[in-house]
Amino acid sequence: MAPHIYTPAEVESLVTAAGRLSPEGGLTPATFTTLFGLLAATGLRISEALHLCCGDLDKAQERLIVRHGKFQRSRLVPLHPTATQALRAYLPVRSTTSSRPNSRSPLAADTGLYGSTTCATASSAGG
Secondary structure (H helix, E strand, O other), X not given: OOOOOOXXXXXXXXXXXXXXXXXXXXXXXXXXXXXXXXXXXXXXXXXXXHOOOHHHEEOOOOEEEEOOOHHHOOEEEEOOHHHHHHHHHHHXXXXXXXXXXXXXXXXXXXXXXXXOOOHHHHHHOOX
């Protein structure tokens, strides 16, 4: 099966639909909206996005540090200012609405098995 390249209209539709997930105003729509937007804006693999840690956002340089990419290689991924802004807006939502606000991976499900670096601490560091 050939990969599907989403058009900008399809991405917008997907992000809009994610924003309508329930519960309205809750963590699920915020997480999926942010995740789909980040994937579209950066070209990250889903596994890379789900393994991002809060400290992997370099707000000053507007880039992500992907530590566990393909073949376990690390790389820097530049972010459009709107992607940085979306991540900055998402992290406080995550820390106030999650049952695991201190989860190391802010885009992973609340049932993830990650460590204890807090998003609240990491989101205030680095910019």
